[in-house]
Amino acid sequence: MPQFADRVAKAQRSFIREILKVTAQPSIISFAGGLPNPAAFPIPEIAAAASKVICEAGPSALQYSTTEGYLPLREWIAARYKKRMDMDVDPADILITTGSQQALDLVAKVMVNAGDTVVMERPGYLGAIQALSIFRPAWRSVSLDPDGPKLDELDRALDGAKLFYAVTSFQNPSGLSYSEEKRAAVADLLRKHGTFFLEDDPYGELRFTGQALPPVFKQRRENSMLLGTFSKVAAPGFRLGWIVAPHEIMERLVIAKQAADLHTSSIDQMIVHRFLADNDFDAHVAEIRAMYGKHCQAMQEAIAKHFLKNVAVTHPEGGMFLWVTLPEGISASELLKRAVDCKVAFVPGEAFYVDGTGKNTLRLNFSNANPETIAEGIKRLGECITDSLNGKAACKA
């Protein structure tokens, strides 16, 4: 019998996706997923956009199209960068991808030889760990302070490294963001070491408090790539993301994209572009921000009330997640079993660490439950944590 390729010999199904199957029962309050709230999907506007696109431009919406992506959509993205952060981006330097997950695959394919050093945050985004793992890098990781990575660790980690991957705003999983000072310092370190930089910014639009900051990419363009997505600000079902990259990198990414799926759905690109062109996008994003801000606040308040004081949590200013660190020696995976018995769920943090640590951490999603459900779920989880720390049996046992 022929053998599979070495790169998948040890690959495993997404840990989170397997957990989600267990926690999908409606009786469970789940903070495990990473779903945008469907109440924020602009359904009538998408219906109108779809109808317009198919009726007015059916033959081109349904035909093969260019690998680079639908030009008006790339122009919209470029204009948005200019408006939001006064950043000049040539639409020719934007490649539309099939979700930003595909961007991770393409970058890994184009950059990473087996054994190349890739630097991640600790904790780091699981989807990136999975996409990169296929190409078998040697991992290094850098711990995160509330204002970004520890710079001395980053300096050491970048030495001889091929690629640094970071989610600089409202990170998945931690909810943390890089401060203005850390952004500048990271740009300096990248310039010093000449490392390829992959900055992922899926949540940048979702800041509900504090001041917007431009991506590190704005300060260090050479050898750098910036990822974006419509999954959190329009809808994820379309699988529409993008990469911004300088010409010499883009050339390779386009070749890899041609081989990977020729191009991203023409009709989805045109529908989302129509939606963006015909509606007040700022007002739409403001609604999502307000909703998620309220959810985050409800979660923080419930945590303050129900979690023991030796449980640490992050205080995100945007995004969809916050991060919990239990006292040393408490296993989040063990806690999950107890929590599922008590009808509440989360994602244990271990999978977000490339160095095998993080066993006492967990991720909570606040976008996809209403404040009342959040209050009840956090109350249950608080009880589970307290019982765990006191060595009590689970509530159902």
Place this chain on the structure above:
Amino acid sequence: MPQFADRVAKAQRSFIREILKVTAQPSIISFAGGLPNPAAFPIPEIAAAASKVICEAGPSALQYSTTEGYLPLREWIAARYKKRMDMDVDPADILITTGSQQALDLVAKVMVNAGDTVVMERPGYLGAIQALSIFRPAWRSVSLDPDGPKLDELDRALDGAKLFYAVTSFQNPSGLSYSEEKRAAVADLLRKHGTFFLEDDPYGELRFTGQALPPVFKQRRENSMLLGTFSKVAAPGFRLGWIVAPHEIMERLVIAKQAADLHTSSIDQMIVHRFLADNDFDAHVAEIRAMYGKHCQAMQEAIAKHFLKNVAVTHPEGGMFLWVTLPEGISASELLKRAVDCKVAFVPGEAFYVDGTGKNTLRLNFSNANPETIAEGIKRLGECITDSLNGKAACKA
């Protein structure tokens, strides 16, 4: 400056896509593309399906969904195999992909270590050559007779090979199909050697003459994968394809798909499923078949009239392409320059050969031009060929 990965060091942009840019001028009659005819797109039916899906199931159509794909769509595909070729397929053994191009990428990723031997047809499908090339196989190829591969060559080529890729019906680029006898013999050889088999069947539904034959996959299921697509029978803009594979292979493909783009567009899957469920698909496909059959006939008749007798052509019973072999020593790339001057275009065949031969071959697409245009284009091309063979200057010179 950091280096790109070895796998893209020599990668080049799709030869065809670059040619298409040159030949896209409206004044040129182009047989170069591989586009389905947009007159065959079911635009009002798709508009109705899209409206229904978004209005009735917006929150799930727009949300993240499972990596495996939308179950009702997979069930439809399984039922179609049962109906068309009495082949039993479990929907659990079907993975929806972002076009069948993605299936090629996933299979290559899961199967091919650098240096593994991959066997292609000669000529072979360029998209597969590109997807597989990223993973740097050692190529072997097998020449095609009008009824399928030369069996003695295939027997030798499969010895120690990891994977055999074949388009068994109305192949792109040649238009050739495997006979019933060759299908059985290929299944036997695959069993003898134990090689992974990747059978690509994008055109099977598009038979306009002769008798339908089930895929080789039906006779040899172990270590085999069958690809399909909605690009030729619904519309390519959706980027919807699929892989059928036995469980032990599927497990790995799903992991690779999660890392590659999480899942294929939820909304596109649901729209196409709605279209299939609400309409007479057999009648729709019959229309496409009739149209392409007429186009192919027009091309064959014009070729008989305008091409010199020492120019060989294939006689497809379905699909979208036919294949031309010029007398030895005539370069199709040189002919293309002359042809573009005469306002007609095609794809030189060389890129379809993994062994560097095929310089005197070319591919003609007949799906995407009407019979009158085909007649005129073939007349011009015939003149160019005659002039080439006679060493005359190009018509414009």
